[in-house]
Amino acid sequence: MRYNKKKMKKVHILGLLFIAVVIAALISLMGDLSTYDSIESARKKEGKFVHLIAKIDLSEPVVYDPLKDPNLLTFTAVDSLGFTTKVIYKNAKPTDFEKSQRIVMKGSMVGETFECKEIVLKCPSKYKDEQGMQEKKLRTVSQLRK
Amino acid sequence: MIKFTGEHLLIGQIGNFITLLIFCSSLVAAFSFYKATVSKEILEEKPWLKLGKISFIISAISVVALFLTLYLIIYNHYFEYKYAHQHSKRSLDMQYLLSCFWEGQEGSFMLWGFWNAVLGVFLIKTAKKWTSPVMVSMSLVQFFLASFLVGIYLFDVRIGANPFVLMRNEFPDAPVFQDPEYLTKYLTDGNGLNILLQNYWMVIHPPVLFLGFSSTVVPYAFAVAGFWKKDLVGWVRPTMPWALFSAGMLGLGIMMGAAWAYESLTFGGYWAWDPVENASMVPWLLLVAGIHTLLIFQHTGHSLKASFIFISLAFILELYATFLTRTGVLGDTSVHSFTGEGSTLYWHLILMIFLFIALPVVVYVINRKQIPVNNKEESMNSREFWMFVGSLLLMISGVYIIVLTSLPFFNKLFGTNWAIGKDVEYVYNRIMVMVAMIIGLLTATVQYLKYKNTTRKYIWGKLAIPVIIAFVISLLITLFGDVSFDKYGMGFLVAIHMAIWTAVYAVVANAMYFITVLKGKMKAAGSSIAHFGFGLMLVGILISSSKKELVSENRTGLAIPGLKDAKGRDENPLENMTLIHNIPTPMGDYVVTYLGDSTEPKNNKVYFKIDFSKIDTVKNTTEHFMITPNAFMVKSEEGTQLSSNPGSKHYLSNDIFVYITSWLNTDNVKDTASFRNVPIKNGDTVYYSNGFVLVNKVLNANKNDNKDLPLVDSAWLSELTVMSKEGQATQVTPAFFVKDGQPTFKTDTVMQQNLILGLQRAENGTVQLAIKESSSVMRYITLKAYKFPWINLLWLGTVIMVIGFMISMYFRIKSKLYVA
Numbered sequence: 001m002r003y004n005k006k007k008m009k010k011v012h013i014l015g016l017l018f019i020a021v022v023i024a025a026l027i028s029l030m031g032d033l034s035t036y037d038s039i040e041s042a043r044k045k046e047g048k049f050v051h052l053i054a055k056i057d058l059s060e061p062v063v064y065d066p067l068k069d070p071n072l073l074t075f076t077a078v079d080s081l082g083f084t085t086k087v088i089y090k091n092a093k094p095t096d097f098e099k100s101q102r103i104v105m106k107g108s109m110v111g112e113t114f115e116c117k118e119i120v121l122k123c124p125s126k127y128k129d130e131q132g133m134q135e136k137k138l139r140t141v142s143q144l145r146k
Numbered sequence: 147m148i149k150f151t152g153e154h155l156l157i158g159q160i161g162n163f164i165t166l167l168i169f170c171s172s173l174v175a176a177f178s179f180y181k182a183t184v185s186k187e188i189l190e191e192k193p194w195l196k197l198g199k200i201s202f203i204i205s206a207i208s209v210v211a212l213f214l215t216l217y218l219i220i221y222n223h224y225f226e227y228k229y230a231h232q233h234s235k236r237s238l239d240m241q242y243l244l245s246c247f248w249e250g251q252e253g254s255f256m257l258w259g260f261w262n263a264v265l266g267v268f269l270i271k272t273a274k275k276w277t278s279p280v281m282v283s284m285s286l287v288q289f290f291l292a293s294f295l296v297g298i299y300l301f302d303v304r305i306g307a308n309p310f311v312l313m314r315n316e317f318p319d320a321p322v323f324q325d326p327e328y329l330t331k332y333l334t335d336g337n338g339l340n341i342l343l344q345n346y347w348m349v350i351h352p353p354v355l356f357l358g359f360s361s362t363v364v365p366y367a368f369a370v371a372g373f374w375k376k377d378l379v380g381w382v383r384p385t386m387p388w389a390l391f392s393a394g395m396l397g398l399g400i401m402m403g404a405a406w407a408y409e410s411l412t413f414g415g416y417w418a419w420d421p422v423e424n425a426s427m428v429p430w431l432l433l434v435a436g437i438h439t440l441l442i443f444q445h446t447g448h449s450l451k452a453s454f455i456f457i458s459l460a461f462i463l464e465l466y467a468t469f470l471t472r473t474g475v476l477g478d479t480s481v482h483s484f485t486g487e488g489s490t491l492y493w494h495l496i497l498m499i500f501l502f503i504a505l506p507v508v509v510y511v512i513n514r515k516q517i518p519v520n521n522k523e524e525s526m527n528s529r530e531f532w533m534f535v536g537s538l539l540l541m542i543s544g545v546y547i548i549v550l551t552s553l554p555f556f557n558k559l560f561g562t563n564w565a566i567g568k569d570v571e572y573v574y575n576r577i578m579v580m581v582a583m584i585i586g587l588l589t590a591t592v593q594y595l596k597y598k599n600t601t602r603k604y605i606w607g608k609l610a611i612p613v614i615i616a617f618v619i620s621l622l623i624t625l626f627g628d629v630s631f632d633k634y635g636m637g638f639l640v641a642i643h644m645a646i647w648t649a650v651y652a653v654v655a656n657a658m659y660f661i662t663v664l665k666g667k668m669k670a671a672g673s674s675i676a677h678f679g680f681g682l683m684l685v686g687i688l689i690s691s692s693k694k695e696l697v698s699e700n701r702t703g704l705a706i707p708g709l710k711d712a713k714g715r716d717e718n719p720l721e722n723m724t725l726i727h728n729i730p731t732p733m734g735d736y737v738v739t740y741l742g743d744s745t746e747p748k749n750n751k752v753y754f755k756i757d758f759s760k761i762d763t764v765k766n767t768t769e770h771f772m773i774t775p776n777a778f779m780v781k782s783e784e785g786t787q788l789s790s791n792p793g794s795k796h797y798l799s800n801d802i803f804v805y806i807t808s809w810l811n812t813d814n815v816k817d818t819a820s821f822r823n824v825p826i827k828n829g830d831t832v833y834y835s836n837g838f839v840l841v842n843k844v845l846n847a848n849k850n851d852n853k854d855l856p857l858v859d860s861a862w863l864s865e866l867t868v869m870s871k872e873g874q875a876t877q878v879t880p881a882f883f884v885k886d887g888q889p890t891f892k893t894d895t896v897m898q899q900n901l902i903l904g905l906q907r908a909e910n911g912t913v914q915l916a917i918k919e920s921s922s923v924m925r926y927i928t929l930k931a932y933k934f935p936w937i938n939l940l941w942l943g944t945v946i947m948v949i950g951f952m953i954s955m956y957f958r959i960k961s962k963l964y965v966a
Contacts, residue, residue: 011524014535018542025546025577034567036557051565066808066928067900071720089194092807092928094721106568117568 010029010099034106039083043107050107052114054079064093077105077114086113095120150314152329153226154219158310161215168208168259175201176285182278183374195278199270202281205288212295213260216253216309219244225333228316229253229309235338245343248352251472251491252295252309254390257352259291262325269364276384279371280364284503287363287828290498294491303490314383341789347406355399355426359464362429365436366461366506369454378450378517387958389440389457390672393433394951400426401944408937410791415694416940417687419574421476423553424590425467431544432460435537442530442537445597447520449534456541458506463548465502469495475555486928528601529595536588543581547574572634575691579641582684586648589677590616590655594663612658616651617753623650623689631692639692646688653679654835670959676950682943690937697802698723698933722807725756727925737761740927741772743809750779754806754927758795771795773804775929800935808928821916823906826864832915836899837870844913852882858885862905862913868896880904882913 037050056062060076073089087105100121107116178198187190216229220243225231233246233253247253266284270286273280297308314323322332342348365385372381403423406921408416417423436456439449470476473492524531550573551891553564592601594608620852623629624643632639656678698721725731725740732738741755753776760769775793792805797819824832830841845863862882869875878894893916904916 008524008530014538018538022542022545026549029550029573032567032569032573033564036563036565049568064808066722066724067726067926070722070724070928080521090720095790102244 038081039077039079039114040081043085046109046111049106049108052077052079052107053102054105055102056100057084058098060084062093062098066092070123077103077145085109087116088113089116089119093138094119148324148326150226150326150329152327153312154222154224155312157215157219157224158227158312160309161212161219161310164208164215165213165292165295165297165310166204169289171201171205171208172285172288172292176282179278179281179285180198181299183282183371193276198278198281198285201442202263202266202270202285202862205285205292208629209256209259209263209288211255213252216247216256217243219310222586222901223336225336226312226314226329227309228313229310231313231333231336232846233336233339235336238339239344241346241349242339242344243499245348245352246339248348248356249339249343251307252307254352254356255291255294256309257356259295261357262287262291262363265361265364269367269906273384276368276371276381280367283363283367283370283502286501287360291311294494294654305490305494307491327844342410345406345410345791347402347409351399351402351406354395354402356393358394358399359426361388361395362433362461362464364388365392365433365457366502367650369457370505370509373454373506373513376513376516378394378513382443382450382453385457386437386444387442387955389433389437390951390955390958392460393430393437394948396426396430396433397951398944398948400430401941408423409794415691415934417545417572418935421551422471424547425470427462428544428548429464431540431547432463434457435540435544436460438533438537440541442533446524446528446530447518448524448530449537450519451517452534452537454506454510456537459541462499462506463544465499466496466548469499470552470555475558476551492773498952520962525599527595527599527605529592529597532588532592532595534557536585536592539581539584539588543578546577550574569823576634576638576641579638579645579688582688583641583645583648586645586652586681586684589652589681590648593656593659593674593677593718607665609655611662612655613656614645616654619654620647620650627689627693629689629692642688642692646685649681649684649688653678653685656681668953671952671958672952672954674950675953677948679943679945679947679950682939682946684943686936686939686943687940690940691936693935695734695933695935696721697736697933698929699734703884721930722928723931724926724928728912730759733931734933735760738931740925741926743927745779748749752779754809755794756793756804756927756929758802773802775804775806777806777809800933801937802931802933804918804929804931806927806929810819810924821902821904821906823908823914823916825908826915828914832917834899834901834917837868839903840867841915841916842867846913852868858883859887860884862907863906864915866894866903866915868899868901868903871900878903880915882907 025080034049034051037045037052039052039054042048042050042052057076057078062073062075064073070092071090073091073093075083075087075089077087078084087104098136102121104120105114106118106120107114109115165203165598173757175198178194182191182194182198185194197894219227220230220234221235223230223236229250229252234243234248238246261428262284266281266288269280269284270277294306295308296306297311298305306882314320314328317323322328325331359689365388368381368385372385375788378775400423403426404416407418407423433456436453439453439456442449443453469492473495475492550566553566557563590612591609594605596604623646629642629646630639631642656674660666660671660674664674721740723731723733725738727740727742730737730739736758737760739756739757739759743752743754745752753774756773756775758769758771758773759767762768773793773795775791777790779788787805788809790806792803794804795802826832826841826843826844828841832839832841842865846860847863848860860883864880866878866880867875867879876896876899878896879892880894880903881892883890883892884907889907891904891906893902895902901903902916902918906914906916906917908914
């Protein structure tokens with residue numbers, strides 16, 4: 001016991017070392033963090049990598065022509081504050097794209113357009129428990145048959 | 147009050163009764179086992195123990211009955227029940243009826259409850275003196291799981307989600323439910339199962355995963371029981387085989403999920419650091435760390451505290467994982483979209499987590515002075531020192547992963563809006579490659595160390611051969627393996643190579659240990675087999691990820707290294723390729739042709755036939771095979787959508803993997819372009835947007851003056867040449883026939899030019915060329931294709947690792963030393 005108090009055990013030194021490593025890893029991570037932004041605030045930090053939460057503006061065309069370029073999708077997004085932006089996504093159009101209620105886009109503003117690297121869709125079809133959708137469906141079914 | 151016809155209400159009432167029965171009996175069981183644990187005298191303890199056992203067995207039987215009840219509802223398509231309506235439909239294949247269970251929240255809690263009941267009954271039979279304290283935790287878990295299912299109202303707050311609710315009670319305002327015959331008229335079919343879950347892995351992966359998942363409570367229960375009963379050492383022995391079982395099953399379940407992701411998700415891989423994956427992996431890391439510290443304690447008396455902490459944390463993190471993935475707090479970050487059941491489940495799970503944190507904390511604090519500590523310092527040459535280092539590393543990597551995964555939850559707590567930036571996978575991979583490197587090294591070397599102390603001579607004597615063999619193999623991989631993943635620069639590539647070296651070393655050293663030190667004796671072989679498997683997994687992960695190859699690399703225009711491509715795009719390669727029907731297109735090492743598609747009408751599944759040929763420099767086909775990816779056509783108000791399933795060609799050393807990203811179904815497209823009619827005669831030229839059509843010859847033939855035409859009345863034939871701007875010439879022969887006064891057209895198409903050509907007869911009897919430019923003439927698909935090398939090493943390694951866990955467990959149960 002007494003011996004132990006004089007000198008730190010290797011395990012303790014090791015522990016401190018590991019904690020230092022974790023802190024270093026987390027600090028290095030800070031550089032890779034980005035933020036969720038609105039279209040307006042993303043415009044303010046042009047070129048910076050951000051996450052946008054928005055909806056697809058279906059009143060504007062969604063253009064994807066795999067014959068011309070299978071890696072180009074362009075559309076207009078509108079966020080909850082009502083701001084809109086053109087979006088370029090250099091990949092195939094995701095399944096259920098038009099059906100999605102909300103999209104999370106990762107990318108950065110380049111000039112007036114948002115260059116999107118990744119899109120995550122929030123689709124009602126996957127949220128099977130969404131009661132509103134269910135009810136809507138039932139209402140339409142009953143209208144059709146009556 | 148409307149009297150509804152055709153409903154099957156009895157079965158739902160039975161289900162509700164059973165749920166309440168589980169709820170009550172597990173509560174009685176928890177209380178009885180508690181009383182049995184705290185009673186001082188055997189006479190007092192016995193009746194409580196008996197009551198506890200009986201109550202738990204009642205709840206266990208009820209869970210099985212509950213399972214059957216819900217299964218009958220799904221099996222018989224009773225769509226008046228919300229669960230059946232939401233998760234099933236009539237056309238669903240039998241084997242997927244089980245998958246309907248785990249698609250919904252209620253079914254997964256039920257599955258968890260099922261395994262918890264099975265494990266609990268098993269413990270009642272085997273845990274002997276530990277039965278009552280251990281069963282307190284088990285019964286509490288059972289109670290909480292039942293509470294997720296009761297769906298009763300407590301002061302206007304609904305507790306839990308009941309799987310037996312009726313559609314008409316959930317949506318009372320929907321007009322269909324004004325009709326007493328709604329069931330036969332409207333609710334004739336269900337919504338069906340999410341097509342991603344219609345995969346055979348989804349039938350077996352959830353049960354195995356949940357077995358691993360639910361079994362993490364057993365080591366936890368023993369740890370708490372040990373401290374509670376002040377037997378601070380005794381709990382270690384019975385915990386060991388359970389921890390091994392749990393780690394084996396959880397590992398297997400996670401990797402089955404990876405196999406499912408690999409085969410049916412379209413993100414092109416088996417692991418994407420998705421929150422759902424991370425959340426199940428972190429408890430596994432803690433459990434494995436705990437197994438190692440328990441071993442250290444058994445052999446040296448060190449690390450008891452660490453073992454207690456790791457084992458408790460494994461289960462607590464399992465609960466936290468449930469919280470993260472089930473309550474919707476992850477929101478936008480997960481591709482696995484789980485429902486948020488709303489705030490009740492949120493608080494419900496938080497309550498459960500706090501209770502299960504409180505238990506170990508309380509018993510630990512009470513006993514903190516009595517915990518045996520071995521103050522003799524570990525030697526640097528001892529097995530336990532380095533095993534502890536490894537365990538610590540596993541825990542720390544777990545912390546790193548769970549902190550990152552929890553970011554959305556932290557945002558919610560602290561009102562921040564942080565997210566992992568550009569490259570989620572790299573943020574994890576760059577740390578994990580370091581972890582893999584050290585773990586590989588430890589996995590190999592530490593096997594050769596002895597507990598307490600090892601002489602240098604022994605270490606080097608035994609390690610020399612495996613080091614040399616591993617060095618040679620690794621060197622060969624580095625020199626000739628063509629691992630040149632430089633997307634993140636040299637540093638990361640070097641790290642990958644170093645990790646491959648240590649992983650190979652782990653494989654070789656553990657194989658050699660089994661042969662030279664254990665001499666093939668199975669009794670102690672579990673660990674070297676498990677570590678051998680783990681090493682193989684590491685090798686498989688490192689090589690398959692860093693050598694993953696995009697086959698459908700699309701560079702439109704000339705690709706000159708260092709220069710932007712023709713369209714001025716800086717990041718290359720782009721991943722999607724469009725294939726036009728019957729037109730061979732070069733793609734990677736292959737020439738690929740879209741030969742056609744066929745539809746399975748029963749479930750709207752389309753199979754695409756895609757031909758892959760490898761052609762050598764002298765135009766000989768050296769290899770030839772067909773890949774048939776498929777896709778579900780999901781019809782909805784917004785039109786038909788595609789939900790793609792990859793197709794693959796498996797080789798021993800690599801997989802080619804193809805999936806459809808876009809498909810134009812010609813049947814569905816309304817052709818908006820119309821024909822343009824131009825009068826023609828021999829030698830005319832007709833222009834279109836991308837070139838011109840040369841009229842070489844027009845022929846008119848009549849039955850009366852041409853005896854070659856017995857079948858039709860008259861015919862107009864043409865020979866045309868389509869010249870595109872690019873200078874491509876195509877011969878076409880559209881025609882026009884009249885039979886019995888009815889015209890028939892033989893149109894001809896030039897795919898590459900989006901051109902349809904036909905002949906028409908004008909009012910005045912002259913011939914016209916009908917010309918249409920349309921995108922709908924093309925049958926085409928857009929796809930992505932990848933090549934995954936050596937992925938089989940990962941699967942093989944997983945199986946071997948799990949076998950290793952099971953061997954260790956088996957011999958620990960058999961050896962008298964470890965019986966409770």
